[in-house]
Every structure is written in C-alpha cells, then in structure tokens.
Amino acid sequence: MIISVASGKGGTGKTSIATSLAVVLGSRAQLLDCDVEEPNCHILMKPLIEKSFPVGVPVPVIDKGRCTVCGRCGEVCRFSAIVPIGDVVLTFPELCHGCGGCALFCPEKAITETLRELGVVEIGTAGPVDFVHGRLRIGEAMAPPLIRAVKAKIKSEKIAIIDAPPGASCPVITAVSGADFVVMVTEPTPFGLHDLQIAVNAILGLGIPLGVVVNRSDIGDSAVQDFCQSRRIPILAEIPHSRRIAEGYSSGHLLIESEPSHRATFLKILSEIELATAGTSWRRASCASS
Amino acid sequence: MRIAVTSTGKDIDSPVDPRFGRARYILILDEKGTVSEVVDNTANVNALKGAGIQAGKLLADRKVDVLVTGHCGPNAFTVLEAAGIKVAVQQSGTVRQAVAKIMSGEAEFADKPNVEAHW
Numbered sequence: 055m056i057i058s059v060a061s062g063k064g065g066t067g068k069t070s071i072a073t074s075l076a077v078v079l080g081s082r083a084q085l086l087d088c089d090v091e092e093p094n095c096h097i098l099m100k101p102l103i104e105k106s107f108p109v110g111v112p113v114p115v116i117d118k119g120r121c122t123v124c125g126r127c128g129e130v131c132r133f134s135a136i137v138p139i140g141d142v143v144l145t146f147p148e149l150c151h152g153c154g155g156c157a158l159f160c161p162e163k164a165i166t167e168t169l170r171e172l173g174v175v176e177i178g179t180a181g182p183v184d185f186v187h188g189r190l191r192i193g194e195a196m197a198p199p200l201i202r203a204v205k206a207k208i209k210s211e212k213i214a215i216i217d218a219p220p221g222a223s224c225p226v227i228t229a230v231s232g233a234d235f236v237v238m239v240t241e242p243t244p245f246g247l248h249d250l251q252i253a254v255n256a257i258l259g260l261g262i263p264l265g266v267v268v269n270r271s272d273i274g275d276s277a278v279q280d281f282c283q284s285r286r287i288p289i290l291a292e293i294p295h296s297r298r299i300a301e302g303y304s305s306g307h308l309l310i311e312s313e314p315s316h317r318a319t320f321l322k323i324l325s326e327i328e329l330a331t332a333g334t335s336w337r338r339a340s341c342a343s344s
Numbered sequence: 345m346r347i348a349v350t351s352t353g354k355d356i357d358s359p360v361d362p363r364f365g366r367a368r369y370i371l372i373l374d375e376k377g378t379v380s381e382v383v384d385n386t387a388n389v390n391a392l393k394g395a396g397i398q399a400g401k402l403l404a405d406r407k408v409d410v411l412v413t414g415h416c417g418p419n420a421f422t423v424l425e426a427a428g429i430k431v432a433v434q435q436s437g438t439v440r441q442a443v444a445k446i447m448s449g450e451a452e453f454a455d456k457p458n459v460e461a462h463w
Binding site for chain 1 (some may be wrong): 391393394397398400401406419422423426427428
C-alpha cells in the first residue's frame with residue numbers, strides 16, 4: 055500500500071500530515087520524503103540515519119581516439135546533451151538524462167559512462183517508523199532520478215507514506231506515480247484552490263484516486279469545499295487552525311504531539327483511504343464529472 | 345562569408361531577434377548580403393532545454409561563418425566556438441542594418457557569452 059501526500063501549493067501542511075499519518079501507523083509505516091529539493095520530514099521525525107548512498111545519472115565520456123564524429127550520438131539524444139560539431143563531440147552533462155542511448159548506438163564503441171552525482175539517499179528509523187529520504191545537491195535541476203532511488207526503497211509489507219514536493223511537474227509526477235491513493239493537502243484560500251485544481255488534474259490524469267485534507271479549515275472561504283463537491287472529490291478531514299499546532303510546528307514538533315486529539319482525525323483519514331482503495335466509485339465519479 | 349542573423353520576421357527588414365537559441369527565425373545571408381535561406385526556428389523556440397545548443401548546431405551544419413544576434417549564453421557559445429563561428433552580440437535594428445555593420449567591420453566579435461544560461 056502506497057499513499058502519497060501532495061498539494062499543488064507549497065506550505066499547506068503536506069509534511070505535517072505525512073508525518074502524523076506515519077506516526078499513527080507506527081511500526082506498520084514507512085515514511086519516504088520525496089521532496090528531495092527541500093526535505094523536511096526528518097526535522098519533525100528526528101530519525102536515526104543508519105546508512106546513506108550517493109545517487110547519480112550516468113553521463114557520456116568520449117574516447118577521442120576512437121570517435122570518428124559520425125554524428126550518431128547527436129541524433130539519438132533528445133536533450134542536446136551530446137553534440138557533434140566539426141571534428142569534436144561536445145557533451146553537456148547537466149542536460150543529460152542518463153538514458154545511455156548515445157553509448158548504446160555508438161558504432162565505434164567510443165562512449166563510456168561516468169556518474170554525475172545528483173544527491174544522496176539516507177535510510178534509518180524514527181522510533182517504530184521506517185524512514186527514507188533523498189537530499190538533492192543544491193543547484194541540481196534533475197530531481198526525478200533521486201526520487202526514483204528513494205522510492206526504490208519502498209517495502210511492500212509496509213504502508214508507505216510518501217511526502218511529495220509541491221507543484222505539478224516532473225518531480226511531483228515521479229513522487230506520486232505508482233501510489234494507490236493520493237492525499238491532497240490544501241488550505242481554503244483562493245491560492246490553495248488555484249493550485250489544488252492544477253494538481254488534482256495532474257493526479258487524476260495519472261488515474262490515481264485522491265482525497266483532500268483541508269488544513270487550517272476555518273480560515274479563508276468555502277471555495278475549496280465547493281470545488282471538491284462539484285468534482286465529487288472526498289474531503290477526508292478538515293483540520294481547523296490551532297495556535298497549539300502552530301507553536302509546536304515552529305519548534306519542530308509533530309502535529310499529533312501538539313494536538314493528541316487529532317489521532318482520531320488521522321485514523322479516520324486512514325480508514326477513508328482503506329475504503330476508497332477497496333473499490334468504491336469515487337474515482338469513476340470524479341472522472342465522469344470532469 | 346556566410347552570415348546568420350536572428351530575426352523576428354522572414355525578410356531582411358525585420359528587426360533582429362535579441363534571442364539566439366529561441367529566435368523566431370534565423371536568416372542566412374551570403375557575402376553580398378542577399379538572404380539565401382530563411383530558417384524557421386519554431387522547434388527550438390518550444391524546446392524545453394538546449395535551444396542554444398541546437399541553434400548552434402544548426403548554424404554549424406549550414407557552414408555559417410558569422411552569427412549576429414542579441415544574447416548568447418554559455419552552452420550556445422561553446423558550440424559556436426567549437427564550430428569556428430564568430431559571434432557579434434548585442435546587435436539591434438533591422439537585419440539589413442546589422443549585416444551592414446558586419447560588412448563595414450564596425451561590429452565587434454565576442455570572446456565570451458554575454459548572458460547566463462537560461463537567460
């Protein structure tokens with residue numbers, strides 16, 4: 055079982071929801087922070103990191119002695135990462151997606167590959183919860199290979215909770231694809247609604263069932279609730295703004311530690327997900343109306 | 345001498361397009377200043393990344409000697425340098441005016457990129 059927590063808008067409370075879901079599940083949970091650009095789960099979970107390993111993409115190295123500048127590598131590459139010009143072949147490692155096509159098709163076997171490091175994966179435990187996260191090298195644009203490396207550590211016997219990055223582009227798609235259910239965290243403001251709509255369309259495009267958690271539900275307006283109703287998207291929980299939660303968060307404490315009564319809220323979210331993934335008609339209904 | 349000029353339109357009196365990789369058109373002129381080819385650069389305009397590299401490759405394939413444009417980033421410059429193409433940057437006005445400056449020797453050639461990547 056894989057549950058991804060996503061949002062569209064940043065700062066809505068993805069990490070707060072993901073971490074408290076994992077803590078409620080305890081030893082059944084594995085928490086994977088796939089927001090590799092700015093991973094935050096470890097600040098709340100305080101895991102003990104037991105091992106770490108670097109992750110990179112293979113990029114081409116040209117053996118100038120063998121290369122005849124035939125141009126085949128340049129034809130194969132979609133990303134302009136390898137370009138034959140005159141009597142040389144130029145490489146642009148930061149554009150390379152590491153597909154290996156150039157090396158595979160080089161008739162002279164003049165291309166070998168070296169690893170360009172993107173970041174690291176760290177694995178450990180936070181109490182009873184298994185913990186994995188990725189840390190992207192600062193300034194690195196290519197997050198998806200690192201996200202895939204984090205997801206490769208998913209244990210099928212656990213309930214994997216994935217904390218996805220904000221937005222709706224490649225890193226988000228990589229983080230949520232393959233999930234059984236996506237929890238979208240939003241705030242009931244025009245900003246939350248705008249970005250939620252974009253993200254919902256992206257997730258439904260992947261064919262993954264989803265539900266919404268409205269965080270700080272007593273601020274803003276009711277447009278998010280109206281949107282969910284019109285698209286028949288279930289609202290899994292509404293968490294009102296609470297000074298206690300905000301104060302706890304500001305000193306690195308879990309939502310569920312600051313407000314233990316919300317344990318019931320998270321159990322309800324989990325039971326709704328269990329129900330949804332057991333084959334109700336939510337997804338078909340939301341598709342039909344879109 | 346074959347001169348390439350980035351252009352916002354298809355004819356010689358169009359304004360120079362300040363962008364290189366994502367220029368709308370690239371006009372290629374012969375040594376007399378006559379347009380010999382109009383390259384529609386739509387594919388690079390819409391490229392996710394590597395537009396400057398592809399545009400540089402396009403000029404190398406067409407055996408261009410001089411490029412006249414507004415801005416040239418580091419990857420594009422690397423390609424142009426490898427192809428032995430001289431670059432006049434920060435050019436403006438119409439394509440006709442920009443070419444005249446090259447012909448008269450008034451324009452200077454760049455020895456490095458004049459903008460950052462993804463400018």
